[in-house]
Amino acid sequence: MDERDWMVLQVLYEEKNITKTSQRLYISQPALTNRLQQLEKEFGIKxxxxxxxxxxxxxxxxxxxKSAHEMLLTIQRIKENVLNMENNVVGTLRLGVSTFFTDYMLPNLLKRFKEQYPNIExxxxxxxxxxxxxxxHNQDVHISIVKGDYNWNEQKHLLFEESICIASKDEINIHDLPNLPRINYHTDLLLKHSIDNWWSERFTQPPLVNIEVDKLDTCKKMVVNGLGYAIMPSLILNDVHDxxxxxxxxxxxxxxxxxxxMFYHKDSLKLNIVKAFVDFMEKEFAGQ
Incomplete structure:
Protein backbone atom coordinates (compact mmCIF):
# COMPACT_ATOMS: atom_id res chain seq x y z
CA MET A 1 0.00 0.00 0.00
CA ASP A 2 1.16 3.52 -0.73
CA GLU A 3 0.17 6.91 0.67
CA ARG A 4 -2.66 7.32 -1.82
CA ASP A 5 -4.21 4.01 -0.74
CA TRP A 6 -4.29 5.07 2.91
CA MET A 7 -5.85 8.37 1.85
CA VAL A 8 -8.54 6.50 -0.08
CA LEU A 9 -9.43 4.42 2.97
CA GLN A 10 -9.47 7.42 5.30
CA VAL A 11 -11.70 9.58 3.11
CA LEU A 12 -14.03 6.71 2.20
CA TYR A 13 -14.45 5.89 5.90
CA GLU A 14 -15.36 9.52 6.57
CA GLU A 15 -17.79 9.86 3.67
CA LYS A 16 -19.22 6.32 3.46
CA ASN A 17 -19.97 7.21 -0.16
CA ILE A 18 -18.07 6.41 -3.37
CA THR A 19 -19.23 9.53 -5.24
CA LYS A 20 -18.27 11.97 -2.48
CA THR A 21 -14.95 10.22 -1.92
CA SER A 22 -14.02 10.38 -5.60
CA GLN A 23 -14.91 14.08 -5.65
CA ARG A 24 -12.75 14.85 -2.61
CA LEU A 25 -9.80 12.91 -4.02
CA TYR A 26 -10.26 14.15 -7.62
CA ILE A 27 -10.34 10.66 -9.10
CA SER A 28 -13.03 8.93 -11.12
CA GLN A 29 -15.45 6.52 -9.50
CA PRO A 30 -14.28 3.59 -11.66
CA ALA A 31 -10.65 4.31 -10.68
CA LEU A 32 -11.62 4.44 -7.00
CA THR A 33 -13.59 1.20 -7.23
CA ASN A 34 -10.72 -0.48 -9.04
CA ARG A 35 -8.25 0.65 -6.36
CA LEU A 36 -10.47 -0.79 -3.62
CA GLN A 37 -10.67 -4.09 -5.48
CA GLN A 38 -6.87 -4.18 -5.77
CA LEU A 39 -6.54 -3.57 -2.02
CA GLU A 40 -9.01 -6.33 -1.28
CA LYS A 41 -7.01 -8.67 -3.50
CA GLU A 42 -3.75 -7.61 -1.83
CA PHE A 43 -5.07 -8.34 1.68
CA GLY A 44 -7.27 -11.24 0.68
CA ILE A 45 -10.28 -9.74 2.46
CA LYS A 46 -13.48 -7.88 1.76
CA LYS A 66 -8.90 3.46 11.36
CA SER A 67 -5.19 2.77 10.87
CA ALA A 68 -5.07 5.16 7.92
CA HIS A 69 -4.77 8.34 10.02
CA GLU A 70 -1.77 6.95 11.92
CA MET A 71 -0.10 5.72 8.74
CA LEU A 72 -0.59 9.03 6.93
CA LEU A 73 0.78 10.89 9.93
CA THR A 74 3.84 8.63 9.97
CA ILE A 75 4.44 9.20 6.25
CA GLN A 76 4.08 12.95 6.73
CA ARG A 77 6.60 12.93 9.59
CA ILE A 78 9.10 10.97 7.55
CA LYS A 79 8.89 13.50 4.71
CA GLU A 80 9.25 16.41 7.12
CA ASN A 81 12.23 14.85 8.89
CA VAL A 82 14.01 14.23 5.59
CA LEU A 83 13.53 17.87 4.58
CA ASN A 84 14.62 18.96 8.05
CA MET A 85 17.96 17.17 7.65
CA GLU A 86 18.98 19.80 5.11
CA ASN A 87 18.89 22.36 7.94
CA ASN A 88 16.90 24.76 5.79
CA VAL A 89 13.48 26.30 6.44
CA VAL A 90 11.61 24.51 3.66
CA GLY A 91 8.49 22.40 3.24
CA THR A 92 4.75 22.70 3.89
CA LEU A 93 3.55 24.28 7.13
CA ARG A 94 0.20 22.88 8.23
CA LEU A 95 -1.91 25.40 10.14
CA GLY A 96 -5.30 25.21 11.82
CA VAL A 97 -6.72 28.71 12.25
CA SER A 98 -9.97 30.14 13.61
CA THR A 99 -12.16 31.66 10.91
CA PHE A 100 -12.06 35.16 12.38
CA PHE A 101 -8.25 35.21 12.63
CA THR A 102 -8.04 33.88 9.07
CA ASP A 103 -10.25 36.62 7.68
CA TYR A 104 -8.67 39.57 9.46
CA MET A 105 -5.05 38.78 10.27
CA LEU A 106 -3.65 35.62 8.67
CA PRO A 107 -3.11 36.68 5.02
CA ASN A 108 -0.82 39.57 5.92
CA LEU A 109 1.10 37.44 8.42
CA LEU A 110 1.67 34.64 5.93
CA LYS A 111 2.78 37.14 3.31
CA ARG A 112 5.45 38.58 5.61
CA PHE A 113 6.56 35.15 6.78
CA LYS A 114 6.94 33.92 3.20
CA GLU A 115 9.02 36.99 2.38
CA GLN A 116 11.49 35.76 4.98
CA TYR A 117 11.26 32.09 3.96
CA PRO A 118 10.30 31.90 0.27
CA ASN A 119 10.65 28.10 0.05
CA ILE A 120 7.75 27.51 2.45
CA GLU A 121 4.28 26.48 1.37
CA HIS A 137 -4.93 17.41 19.40
CA ASN A 138 -5.03 14.90 16.52
CA GLN A 139 -1.73 16.24 15.12
CA ASP A 140 -3.40 17.00 11.81
CA VAL A 141 -1.65 20.39 11.85
CA HIS A 142 1.67 21.69 13.15
CA ILE A 143 0.17 24.77 14.81
CA SER A 144 -3.34 25.87 15.74
CA ILE A 145 -4.48 29.42 16.39
CA VAL A 146 -7.60 29.36 18.53
CA LYS A 147 -9.83 31.90 20.19
CA GLY A 148 -10.90 31.05 23.73
CA ASP A 149 -9.48 29.09 26.64
CA TYR A 150 -9.55 25.54 25.29
CA ASN A 151 -7.89 22.78 27.24
CA TRP A 152 -4.32 22.26 26.00
CA ASN A 153 -1.54 20.73 28.08
CA GLU A 154 1.26 21.15 25.54
CA GLN A 155 3.07 24.29 24.39
CA LYS A 156 1.03 27.46 23.95
CA HIS A 157 1.62 31.18 23.55
CA LEU A 158 -0.87 33.99 24.19
CA LEU A 159 -0.96 36.18 21.09
CA PHE A 160 -3.43 38.83 22.29
CA GLU A 161 -6.75 39.35 24.02
CA GLU A 162 -9.74 41.48 23.06
CA SER A 163 -12.81 42.73 24.86
CA ILE A 164 -16.36 41.56 24.16
CA CYS A 165 -18.63 44.51 23.53
CA ILE A 166 -22.13 45.67 22.74
CA ALA A 167 -22.19 47.39 19.35
CA SER A 168 -24.98 49.58 18.03
CA LYS A 169 -25.46 52.31 15.46
CA ASP A 170 -26.85 54.61 18.17
CA GLU A 171 -26.09 54.90 21.85
CA ILE A 172 -28.22 52.59 23.97
CA ASN A 173 -28.84 51.99 27.65
CA ILE A 174 -27.83 48.50 28.77
CA HIS A 175 -30.97 48.21 30.90
CA ASP A 176 -33.07 48.55 27.72
CA LEU A 177 -31.41 45.61 25.90
CA PRO A 178 -34.22 43.05 26.45
CA ASN A 179 -36.58 45.34 24.51
CA LEU A 180 -34.20 46.23 21.67
CA PRO A 181 -33.73 44.24 18.44
CA ARG A 182 -30.67 42.03 18.59
CA ILE A 183 -28.67 40.46 15.79
CA ASN A 184 -27.22 37.01 16.48
CA TYR A 185 -24.54 35.10 14.57
CA HIS A 186 -23.14 31.59 14.60
CA THR A 187 -20.01 31.31 16.71
CA ASP A 188 -18.05 28.85 18.83
CA LEU A 189 -19.61 27.56 22.03
CA LEU A 190 -17.11 29.19 24.39
CA LEU A 191 -17.94 32.68 23.16
CA LYS A 192 -21.67 31.92 23.10
CA HIS A 193 -21.56 30.66 26.69
CA SER A 194 -19.63 33.73 27.80
CA ILE A 195 -22.24 36.05 26.29
CA ASP A 196 -25.16 33.96 27.56
CA ASN A 197 -23.74 33.94 31.09
CA TRP A 198 -23.32 37.71 31.03
CA TRP A 199 -26.95 38.08 29.93
CA SER A 200 -28.40 35.67 32.48
CA GLU A 201 -26.64 37.52 35.32
CA ARG A 202 -28.49 40.72 34.43
CA PHE A 203 -31.80 39.89 32.82
CA THR A 204 -34.64 37.51 33.54
CA GLN A 205 -36.05 37.56 29.99
CA PRO A 206 -34.40 36.39 26.77
CA PRO A 207 -33.00 38.83 24.20
CA LEU A 208 -35.30 40.08 21.44
CA VAL A 209 -33.53 38.42 18.51
CA ASN A 210 -34.94 39.64 15.20
CA ILE A 211 -32.10 38.68 12.85
CA GLU A 212 -29.87 35.59 12.82
CA VAL A 213 -26.95 35.27 10.40
CA ASP A 214 -24.26 32.66 9.85
CA LYS A 215 -21.18 34.91 9.92
CA LEU A 216 -19.84 37.52 12.31
CA ASP A 217 -18.88 39.82 9.44
CA THR A 218 -22.47 39.77 8.17
CA CYS A 219 -23.68 40.63 11.66
CA LYS A 220 -21.27 43.56 11.74
CA LYS A 221 -22.69 44.93 8.49
CA MET A 222 -26.22 44.63 9.87
CA VAL A 223 -25.21 46.63 12.95
CA VAL A 224 -23.48 49.30 10.84
CA ASN A 225 -26.72 49.73 8.91
CA GLY A 226 -28.72 50.28 12.09
CA LEU A 227 -30.73 47.06 12.02
CA GLY A 228 -30.10 46.23 15.66
CA TYR A 229 -27.39 45.74 18.25
CA ALA A 230 -25.02 42.80 18.63
CA ILE A 231 -22.59 41.46 21.22
CA MET A 232 -19.30 40.63 19.57
CA PRO A 233 -15.50 40.64 19.94
CA SER A 234 -14.18 44.18 19.64
CA LEU A 235 -11.37 43.47 17.17
CA ILE A 236 -13.77 43.14 14.25
CA LEU A 237 -14.93 46.71 14.85
CA ASN A 238 -11.49 48.35 14.67
CA ASP A 239 -12.20 49.70 11.18
CA VAL A 240 -15.59 51.18 12.15
CA HIS A 241 -15.54 54.50 13.99
CA ASP A 242 -19.17 55.67 14.04
CA MET A 262 -1.10 29.64 19.49
CA PHE A 263 -1.01 25.89 20.29
CA TYR A 264 1.71 23.47 19.22
CA HIS A 265 3.50 20.31 20.31
CA LYS A 266 6.93 20.65 21.90
CA ASP A 267 8.38 17.91 19.68
CA SER A 268 7.31 19.81 16.56
CA LEU A 269 9.85 22.54 17.35
CA LYS A 270 12.50 20.13 16.11
CA LEU A 271 11.22 20.96 12.64
CA ASN A 272 12.87 24.10 11.31
CA ILE A 273 9.69 25.21 9.60
CA VAL A 274 7.65 25.06 12.84
CA LYS A 275 10.36 26.69 14.96
CA ALA A 276 10.66 29.54 12.45
CA PHE A 277 6.92 30.22 12.44
CA VAL A 278 6.58 30.07 16.23
CA ASP A 279 9.46 32.55 16.60
CA PHE A 280 7.93 34.78 13.93
CA MET A 281 4.52 34.85 15.62
CA GLU A 282 5.97 35.53 19.06
CA LYS A 283 7.84 38.54 17.67
CA GLU A 284 4.80 39.79 15.75
CA PHE A 285 2.61 39.78 18.85
CA ALA A 286 5.21 40.73 21.45
CA GLY A 287 3.82 43.20 23.94
CA GLN A 288 0.18 42.84 22.87
Whole structure:
Protein backbone atom coordinates (compact mmCIF):
# COMPACT_ATOMS: atom_id res chain seq x y z
CA MET A 1 0.00 0.00 0.00
CA ASP A 2 1.16 3.52 -0.73
CA GLU A 3 0.17 6.91 0.67
CA ARG A 4 -2.66 7.32 -1.82
CA ASP A 5 -4.21 4.01 -0.74
CA TRP A 6 -4.29 5.07 2.91
CA MET A 7 -5.85 8.37 1.85
CA VAL A 8 -8.54 6.50 -0.08
CA LEU A 9 -9.43 4.42 2.97
CA GLN A 10 -9.47 7.42 5.30
CA VAL A 11 -11.70 9.58 3.11
CA LEU A 12 -14.03 6.71 2.20
CA TYR A 13 -14.45 5.89 5.90
CA GLU A 14 -15.36 9.52 6.57
CA GLU A 15 -17.79 9.86 3.67
CA LYS A 16 -19.22 6.32 3.46
CA ASN A 17 -19.97 7.21 -0.16
CA ILE A 18 -18.07 6.41 -3.37
CA THR A 19 -19.23 9.53 -5.24
CA LYS A 20 -18.27 11.97 -2.48
CA THR A 21 -14.95 10.22 -1.92
CA SER A 22 -14.02 10.38 -5.60
CA GLN A 23 -14.91 14.08 -5.65
CA ARG A 24 -12.75 14.85 -2.61
CA LEU A 25 -9.80 12.91 -4.02
CA TYR A 26 -10.26 14.15 -7.62
CA ILE A 27 -10.34 10.66 -9.10
CA SER A 28 -13.03 8.93 -11.12
CA GLN A 29 -15.45 6.52 -9.50
CA PRO A 30 -14.28 3.59 -11.66
CA ALA A 31 -10.65 4.31 -10.68
CA LEU A 32 -11.62 4.44 -7.00
CA THR A 33 -13.59 1.20 -7.23
CA ASN A 34 -10.72 -0.48 -9.04
CA ARG A 35 -8.25 0.65 -6.36
CA LEU A 36 -10.47 -0.79 -3.62
CA GLN A 37 -10.67 -4.09 -5.48
CA GLN A 38 -6.87 -4.18 -5.77
CA LEU A 39 -6.54 -3.57 -2.02
CA GLU A 40 -9.01 -6.33 -1.28
CA LYS A 41 -7.01 -8.67 -3.50
CA GLU A 42 -3.75 -7.61 -1.83
CA PHE A 43 -5.07 -8.34 1.68
CA GLY A 44 -7.27 -11.24 0.68
CA ILE A 45 -10.28 -9.74 2.46
CA LYS A 46 -13.48 -7.88 1.76
CA UNK A 47 -12.95 -4.23 2.79
CA UNK A 48 -16.38 -2.75 2.02
CA UNK A 49 -19.87 -3.75 1.04
CA UNK A 50 -21.90 -1.42 -1.16
CA UNK A 51 -25.65 -1.04 -0.76
CA UNK A 52 -28.50 1.44 -1.04
CA UNK A 53 -27.37 3.22 2.11
CA UNK A 54 -23.86 3.71 0.81
CA UNK A 55 -20.63 2.00 1.76
CA UNK A 56 -20.45 -0.29 4.80
CA UNK A 57 -17.02 -1.33 6.06
CA UNK A 58 -16.35 -4.92 7.10
CA UNK A 59 -14.59 -5.42 10.47
CA UNK A 60 -11.28 -5.93 8.65
CA UNK A 61 -11.91 -2.91 6.44
CA UNK A 62 -12.78 -0.76 9.45
CA UNK A 63 -9.50 -1.75 11.11
CA UNK A 64 -7.55 -0.69 8.02
CA UNK A 65 -9.49 2.57 7.72
CA LYS A 66 -8.90 3.46 11.36
CA SER A 67 -5.19 2.77 10.87
CA ALA A 68 -5.07 5.16 7.92
CA HIS A 69 -4.77 8.34 10.02
CA GLU A 70 -1.77 6.95 11.92
CA MET A 71 -0.10 5.72 8.74
CA LEU A 72 -0.59 9.03 6.93
CA LEU A 73 0.78 10.89 9.93
CA THR A 74 3.84 8.63 9.97
CA ILE A 75 4.44 9.20 6.25
CA GLN A 76 4.08 12.95 6.73
CA ARG A 77 6.60 12.93 9.59
CA ILE A 78 9.10 10.97 7.55
CA LYS A 79 8.89 13.50 4.71
CA GLU A 80 9.25 16.41 7.12
CA ASN A 81 12.23 14.85 8.89
CA VAL A 82 14.01 14.23 5.59
CA LEU A 83 13.53 17.87 4.58
CA ASN A 84 14.62 18.96 8.05
CA MET A 85 17.96 17.17 7.65
CA GLU A 86 18.98 19.80 5.11
CA ASN A 87 18.89 22.36 7.94
CA ASN A 88 16.90 24.76 5.79
CA VAL A 89 13.48 26.30 6.44
CA VAL A 90 11.61 24.51 3.66
CA GLY A 91 8.49 22.40 3.24
CA THR A 92 4.75 22.70 3.89
CA LEU A 93 3.55 24.28 7.13
CA ARG A 94 0.20 22.88 8.23
CA LEU A 95 -1.91 25.40 10.14
CA GLY A 96 -5.30 25.21 11.82
CA VAL A 97 -6.72 28.71 12.25
CA SER A 98 -9.97 30.14 13.61
CA THR A 99 -12.16 31.66 10.91
CA PHE A 100 -12.06 35.16 12.38
CA PHE A 101 -8.25 35.21 12.63
CA THR A 102 -8.04 33.88 9.07
CA ASP A 103 -10.25 36.62 7.68
CA TYR A 104 -8.67 39.57 9.46
CA MET A 105 -5.05 38.78 10.27
CA LEU A 106 -3.65 35.62 8.67
CA PRO A 107 -3.11 36.68 5.02
CA ASN A 108 -0.82 39.57 5.92
CA LEU A 109 1.10 37.44 8.42
CA LEU A 110 1.67 34.64 5.93
CA LYS A 111 2.78 37.14 3.31
CA ARG A 112 5.45 38.58 5.61
CA PHE A 113 6.56 35.15 6.78
CA LYS A 114 6.94 33.92 3.20
CA GLU A 115 9.02 36.99 2.38
CA GLN A 116 11.49 35.76 4.98
CA TYR A 117 11.26 32.09 3.96
CA PRO A 118 10.30 31.90 0.27
CA ASN A 119 10.65 28.10 0.05
CA ILE A 120 7.75 27.51 2.45
CA GLU A 121 4.28 26.48 1.37
CA UNK A 122 1.14 26.53 3.50
CA UNK A 123 -1.74 24.17 4.06
CA UNK A 124 -4.36 26.06 6.07
CA UNK A 125 -7.53 24.58 7.59
CA UNK A 126 -10.05 27.03 9.03
CA UNK A 127 -13.15 26.73 11.17
CA UNK A 128 -14.56 27.41 14.60
CA UNK A 129 -11.94 27.31 17.36
CA UNK A 130 -13.38 24.06 18.73
CA UNK A 131 -12.57 22.35 15.43
CA UNK A 132 -9.15 24.00 15.19
CA UNK A 133 -8.29 22.84 18.72
CA UNK A 134 -9.24 19.30 17.72
CA UNK A 135 -6.89 19.46 14.74
CA UNK A 136 -3.83 20.09 16.92
CA HIS A 137 -4.93 17.41 19.40
CA ASN A 138 -5.03 14.90 16.52
CA GLN A 139 -1.73 16.24 15.12
CA ASP A 140 -3.40 17.00 11.81
CA VAL A 141 -1.65 20.39 11.85
CA HIS A 142 1.67 21.69 13.15
CA ILE A 143 0.17 24.77 14.81
CA SER A 144 -3.34 25.87 15.74
CA ILE A 145 -4.48 29.42 16.39
CA VAL A 146 -7.60 29.36 18.53
CA LYS A 147 -9.83 31.90 20.19
CA GLY A 148 -10.90 31.05 23.73
CA ASP A 149 -9.48 29.09 26.64
CA TYR A 150 -9.55 25.54 25.29
CA ASN A 151 -7.89 22.78 27.24
CA TRP A 152 -4.32 22.26 26.00
CA ASN A 153 -1.54 20.73 28.08
CA GLU A 154 1.26 21.15 25.54
CA GLN A 155 3.07 24.29 24.39
CA LYS A 156 1.03 27.46 23.95
CA HIS A 157 1.62 31.18 23.55
CA LEU A 158 -0.87 33.99 24.19
CA LEU A 159 -0.96 36.18 21.09
CA PHE A 160 -3.43 38.83 22.29
CA GLU A 161 -6.75 39.35 24.02
CA GLU A 162 -9.74 41.48 23.06
CA SER A 163 -12.81 42.73 24.86
CA ILE A 164 -16.36 41.56 24.16
CA CYS A 165 -18.63 44.51 23.53
CA ILE A 166 -22.13 45.67 22.74
CA ALA A 167 -22.19 47.39 19.35
CA SER A 168 -24.98 49.58 18.03
CA LYS A 169 -25.46 52.31 15.46
CA ASP A 170 -26.85 54.61 18.17
CA GLU A 171 -26.09 54.90 21.85
CA ILE A 172 -28.22 52.59 23.97
CA ASN A 173 -28.84 51.99 27.65
CA ILE A 174 -27.83 48.50 28.77
CA HIS A 175 -30.97 48.21 30.90
CA ASP A 176 -33.07 48.55 27.72
CA LEU A 177 -31.41 45.61 25.90
CA PRO A 178 -34.22 43.05 26.45
CA ASN A 179 -36.58 45.34 24.51
CA LEU A 180 -34.20 46.23 21.67
CA PRO A 181 -33.73 44.24 18.44
CA ARG A 182 -30.67 42.03 18.59
CA ILE A 183 -28.67 40.46 15.79
CA ASN A 184 -27.22 37.01 16.48
CA TYR A 185 -24.54 35.10 14.57
CA HIS A 186 -23.14 31.59 14.60
CA THR A 187 -20.01 31.31 16.71
CA ASP A 188 -18.05 28.85 18.83
CA LEU A 189 -19.61 27.56 22.03
CA LEU A 190 -17.11 29.19 24.39
CA LEU A 191 -17.94 32.68 23.16
CA LYS A 192 -21.67 31.92 23.10
CA HIS A 193 -21.56 30.66 26.69
CA SER A 194 -19.63 33.73 27.80
CA ILE A 195 -22.24 36.05 26.29
CA ASP A 196 -25.16 33.96 27.56
CA ASN A 197 -23.74 33.94 31.09
CA TRP A 198 -23.32 37.71 31.03
CA TRP A 199 -26.95 38.08 29.93
CA SER A 200 -28.40 35.67 32.48
CA GLU A 201 -26.64 37.52 35.32
CA ARG A 202 -28.49 40.72 34.43
CA PHE A 203 -31.80 39.89 32.82
CA THR A 204 -34.64 37.51 33.54
CA GLN A 205 -36.05 37.56 29.99
CA PRO A 206 -34.40 36.39 26.77
CA PRO A 207 -33.00 38.83 24.20
CA LEU A 208 -35.30 40.08 21.44
CA VAL A 209 -33.53 38.42 18.51
CA ASN A 210 -34.94 39.64 15.20
CA ILE A 211 -32.10 38.68 12.85
CA GLU A 212 -29.87 35.59 12.82
CA VAL A 213 -26.95 35.27 10.40
CA ASP A 214 -24.26 32.66 9.85
CA LYS A 215 -21.18 34.91 9.92
CA LEU A 216 -19.84 37.52 12.31
CA ASP A 217 -18.88 39.82 9.44
CA THR A 218 -22.47 39.77 8.17
CA CYS A 219 -23.68 40.63 11.66
CA LYS A 220 -21.27 43.56 11.74
CA LYS A 221 -22.69 44.93 8.49
CA MET A 222 -26.22 44.63 9.87
CA VAL A 223 -25.21 46.63 12.95
CA VAL A 224 -23.48 49.30 10.84
CA ASN A 225 -26.72 49.73 8.91
CA GLY A 226 -28.72 50.28 12.09
CA LEU A 227 -30.73 47.06 12.02
CA GLY A 228 -30.10 46.23 15.66
CA TYR A 229 -27.39 45.74 18.25
CA ALA A 230 -25.02 42.80 18.63
CA ILE A 231 -22.59 41.46 21.22
CA MET A 232 -19.30 40.63 19.57
CA PRO A 233 -15.50 40.64 19.94
CA SER A 234 -14.18 44.18 19.64
CA LEU A 235 -11.37 43.47 17.17
CA ILE A 236 -13.77 43.14 14.25
CA LEU A 237 -14.93 46.71 14.85
CA ASN A 238 -11.49 48.35 14.67
CA ASP A 239 -12.20 49.70 11.18
CA VAL A 240 -15.59 51.18 12.15
CA HIS A 241 -15.54 54.50 13.99
CA ASP A 242 -19.17 55.67 14.04
CA UNK A 243 -20.65 52.93 16.23
CA UNK A 244 -21.58 52.96 19.89
CA UNK A 245 -19.46 50.37 21.72
CA UNK A 246 -19.71 49.27 25.32
CA UNK A 247 -17.36 46.61 26.72
CA UNK A 248 -18.93 43.83 28.75
CA UNK A 249 -17.98 43.45 32.40
CA UNK A 250 -18.63 40.84 35.04
CA UNK A 251 -20.87 41.62 38.01
CA UNK A 252 -17.83 42.67 40.01
CA UNK A 253 -16.61 45.03 37.29
CA UNK A 254 -13.92 42.93 35.59
CA UNK A 255 -13.71 43.14 31.78
CA UNK A 256 -14.85 40.10 29.83
CA UNK A 257 -12.18 39.25 27.26
CA UNK A 258 -11.46 36.57 24.70
CA UNK A 259 -7.90 35.35 24.34
CA UNK A 260 -6.23 34.20 21.13
CA UNK A 261 -3.70 31.41 21.59
CA MET A 262 -1.10 29.64 19.49
CA PHE A 263 -1.01 25.89 20.29
CA TYR A 264 1.71 23.47 19.22
CA HIS A 265 3.50 20.31 20.31
CA LYS A 266 6.93 20.65 21.90
CA ASP A 267 8.38 17.91 19.68
CA SER A 268 7.31 19.81 16.56
CA LEU A 269 9.85 22.54 17.35
CA LYS A 270 12.50 20.13 16.11
CA LEU A 271 11.22 20.96 12.64
CA ASN A 272 12.87 24.10 11.31
CA ILE A 273 9.69 25.21 9.60
CA VAL A 274 7.65 25.06 12.84
CA LYS A 275 10.36 26.69 14.96
CA ALA A 276 10.66 29.54 12.45
CA PHE A 277 6.92 30.22 12.44
CA VAL A 278 6.58 30.07 16.23
CA ASP A 279 9.46 32.55 16.60
CA PHE A 280 7.93 34.78 13.93
CA MET A 281 4.52 34.85 15.62
CA GLU A 282 5.97 35.53 19.06
CA LYS A 283 7.84 38.54 17.67
CA GLU A 284 4.80 39.79 15.75
CA PHE A 285 2.61 39.78 18.85
CA ALA A 286 5.21 40.73 21.45
CA GLY A 287 3.82 43.20 23.94
CA GLN A 288 0.18 42.84 22.87
Missing amino acids: IVNRGRRGVQFTPQGEYLA FKVTTGFSSHVAELI LYKKDLQTIDGKPIVRKTW
